[in-house]
Amino acid sequence: MTENWQLHVDAGQENDPVFVGVGEIPTGKFPDRSFIEGLTSVAVMALRDAGMVPRDIDTILLIPCLHSGADQADLVFSRMAEELGIHGSCKSSFMVHSGGSTSDNAVRAAHGLIATGHAKNVLVLQCERWGSADLNEMITMLSKNGIPGEWELPTGIQFNAIGAMIMRRYMHASGSTAEELASVCVTLRKWANLNENAMFYTKPLTVEQILASRMVADPLHSFECPPMADGACAFVMTSAGVAKKRGISSGVRVAGSGGCVSHYCLSQESDQAVLGWPLAAERAWNQSGWGPKDADIGEIYDSYAAVTAIALEGIGVAEKGEGARWFAAGHGDPGGKLPMNTNGGLLSAGHTGVGGGTALLVEGIRQLLHRAPAKRQVEGCERAIIGGTGGSYMDAQILLLERTKLGA
Amino acid sequence: MKTPVIVSDFRAGLAGGDLLIQNCHDCGKPNMWPRYACPHCQSDNLGWVKSSGKAVLHSFCVLRQGAPEGFEGDLPYAIGVVKLPEGVQLLVRLEATGENDWSAYGCDDEVEFVAVDPGEIERRPCATFRRVG
Ligand SMILES: [Zn+2]
Numbered sequence: 001m002t003e004n005w006q007l008h009v010d011a012g013q014e015n016d017p018v019f020v021g022v023g024e025i026p027t028g029k030f031p032d033r034s035f036i037e038g039l040t041s042v043a044v045m046a047l048r049d050a051g052m053v054p055r056d057i058d059t060i061l062l063i064p065c066l067h068s069g070a071d072q073a074d075l076v077f078s079r080m081a082e083e084l085g086i087h088g089s090c091k092s093s094f095m096v097h098s099g100g101s102t103s104d105n106a107v108r109a110a111h112g113l114i115a116t117g118h119a120k121n122v123l124v125l126q127c128e129r130w131g132s133a134d135l136n137e138m139i140t141m142l143s144k145n146g147i148p149g150e151w152e153l154p155t156g157i158q159f160n161a162i163g164a165m166i167m168r169r170y171m172h173a174s175g176s177t178a179e180e181l182a183s184v185c186v187t188l189r190k191w192a193n194l195n196e197n198a199m200f201y202t203k204p205l206t207v208e209q210i211l212a213s214r215m216v217a218d219p220l221h222s223f224e225c226p227p228m229a230d231g232a233c234a235f236v237m238t239s240a241g242v243a244k245k246r247g248i249s250s251g252v253r254v255a256g257s258g259g260c261v262s263h264y265c266l267s268q269e270s271d272q273a274v275l276g277w278p279l280a281a282e283r284a285w286n287q288s289g290w291g292p293k294d295a296d297i298g299e300i301y302d303s304y305a306a307v308t309a310i311a312l313e314g315i316g317v318a319e320k321g322e323g324a325r326w327f328a329a330g331h332g333d334p335g336g337k338l339p340m341n342t343n344g345g346l347l348s349a350g351h352t353g354v355g356g357g358t359a360l361l362v363e364g365i366r367q368l369l370h371r372a373p374a375k376r377q378v379e380g381c382e383r384a385i386i387g388g389t390g391g392s393y394m395d396a397q398i399l400l401l402e403r404t405k406l407g408a
Numbered sequence: 409m410k411t412p413v414i415v416s417d418f419r420a421g422l423a424g425g426d427l428l429i430q431n432c433h434d435c436g437k438p439n440m441w442p443r444y445a446c447p448h449c450q451s452d453n454l455g456w457v458k459s460s461g462k463a464v465l466h467s468f469c470v471l472r473q474g475a476p477e478g479f480e481g482d483l484p485y486a487i488g489v490v491k492l493p494e495g496v497q498l499l500v501r502l503e504a505t506g507e508n509d510w511s512a513y514g515c516d517d518e519v520e521f522v523a524v525d526p527g528e529i530e531r532r533p534c535a536t537f538r539r540v541g
């Protein structure tokens with residue numbers, strides 16, 4: 001171990017931050033569902049799940065939306081405090097943003113605010129309307145995110161090209177086949193078929209269908225690209241002390257976290273088949289006191305199959321080079337040895353921009369609270385690996401979450 | 409905004425048929441992409457050296473649809489990340505080996521810088537590489 005970097009809050013402490021509620025509305029194409037309507041719905045759901053009302057919230061953290069600058073400005077400028085009727089009492093409302101890894105960083109921000117006493121009860125809100133936005137506008141916008149305009153825009157790079165380059169390098173380094181990569185998408189679809197909120201809840205998917213779909217950016221097929229979706233979710237965090245006083249008997253705590261910002265643009269990544277996961281994992285496992293074999297579920301960012309396979313290897317769930325074959329063997333399936341992305345992930349529940357990672361996090365919390373619908377609730381779920389990454393896979397972020405008894 | 413000098417110098421190199429790598433006059437290390445201060449020693453005493461043009465292809469893809477605005481007419485096209493022996497890496501276009509054919513390329517292949525017409529650099533100021541052999 002190269003460093004000893006520990007959290008300053010432990011299980012059992014009054015100021016230990018805990019997740020106590022989640023909310024989510026269906027992901028897919030909902031052109032008639034307004035942005036503020038989505039945010040309000042998930043806020044009310046998460047608060048009810050936590051046994052709270054808006055007045056209990058002192059701090060709102062906003063996950064950004066990418067579909068509209070005006071809507072994002074509404075988030076930044078505290079519209080939700082007013083919509084929920086807590087203007088005048090709410091202490092602080094602000095945005096956290098690191099693209100796809102935002103939810104991991106939002107948890108760190110909330111965790112720090114609660115543990116130090118800056119915040120008591122934090123509401124984290126996310127809503128996106130990617131599925132209803134103009135596709136060409138979104139493609140052009142995504143050819144500018146995580147790409148240095150002056151150096152790389154002239155090549156004609158865009159997001160599927162980034163995913164395809166990582167996929168090709170991963171296939172070269174691991175010897176994984178197209179079938180094995182496609183099997184990652186199939187595992188995710190099996191989970192989506194158990195999630196009524198998933199975009200592809202009613203649609204099965206096979207390896208054959210994926211390989212027969214058109215080539216978008218060799219070696220990436222169209223059925224391996226994340227479907228842009230509308231969606232919203234929310235969660236509530238408080239301290240163990242406050243939760244106990246409110247009569248809450250169990251919550252979810254942060255056992256540890258680790259991260260690594262490995263590059264800004266993909267061209268500056270030293271190994272596209274590794275990314276920042278090994279260092280992020282070393283840091284996270286060092287803090288948690290438990291290891292990959294102790295986890296009951298994984299909820300790891302999956303905007304492309306190779307990205308998740310690489311993450312699994314870096315995190316230590318799969319052996320080096322075996323991430324895609326780990327999926328092909330069914331280990332991440334319902335009933336597999338480590339259920340993976342149990343909401344269907346970005347690839348099958350829907351890619352809600354920055355919200356895709358938030359939806360995975362919310363699913364992890366929901367599983368640990370034992371509040372997932374029976375057909376996909378993982379029995380005895382005590383520990384979860386949450387993984388996120390933003391931009392052009394610029395960072396690897398890991399949260400290790402565990403169910404905790406709060407007395408009562 | 410006026411194009412920053414590090415950008416116009418780099419593009420002038422490409423138009424003249426050279427791939428330039430930023431070089432720090434103080435610590436002697438190469439920087440790519442070019443920076444405003446040397447990431448190694450924070451010096452702003454920066455200049456250029458001509459690259460050998462040799463590289464290894466780390467990865468690449470062939471984009472067939474979903475081009476960003478203004479690139480629709482280029483489809484299909486291949487882009488890749490190359491690693492130079494000088495110790496830097498960059499994103500480039502890859503020359504087809506036949507008509508719209510990049511099937512001969514593979515990861516870790518040897519590739520080399522190829523000068524393209526200055527008019528093309530004006531339109532798309534980026535480096536192009538091709539397969540060796
Ligand atoms: Zn220097």
